[in-house]
Amino acid sequence: MKKLLVTSLCALSLMFSSPQAEAGSESLATHVVNSTSRGIAMDGFDPVAYFTAETATKGDQAHRHQYKGRTWLFASAENRDSFAAAPEKYAPQNNGWCAWAVAHGYAAETDFINGWFIADDKLYVTWSAEVKDRFLQDKASLLAQNQANWSTVHAGLQQGSVKFVSHSQRPNLGFQHPQQLPDS
Incomplete structure (x- = not known):
């Protein structure tokens, strides 16, 4: 009976586990991006703005994108979309x-x-x-x-x-x- 209960609990936990969480965890270890403890890349600075505005510019939570297992923030939707289209160009x-x-x-x-x-x-x-x-x-x-x-x-x-x-x-x-x- 005890063995059946343990087996059932394991099966339930597997059913409700999130593949995204597992993929995200692998990504965190795979990429080792400089980020805050909350997973915000570049302390929340907009990587596109360094190219377009030629200055450090804080991003906004309203304009975010997931890349390499981290959340990247952008000053505008336009910057977010530019990054999403070519992250290797801006990261x-x-x-x-x-x-x-x-x-x-x-x-x-x-x-x-x-x-x-x-x-x-x-x-x-x-x-x-x-x-x-x-x-x-x-x-x-x-x-x-x-x-x-x-x-x-x-x-x-x-x-x-x-x-x-x-x-x-x-x-x-x-x-x-x-x-x-x-x-x-």
């Missing part, structure tokens, strides 16, 4: 992890407000404005190192074996996540 390289860190073989959080740049029609983000400036001084070499290291760093993020640096480990810098645009 940041390295799944939103610091380009400088990846070029040097580790992973780090980024400054989505001041630490971004576009190179070869691709969005890159870095730890801070200062790191971005250092990256751009040796852009060609560091982009090549970045591309060569990404698969190893990504695998390390998936396995939890790569060195990871967060802004919270450096509180003297004043970064808080998720990032908010400064009051203007």
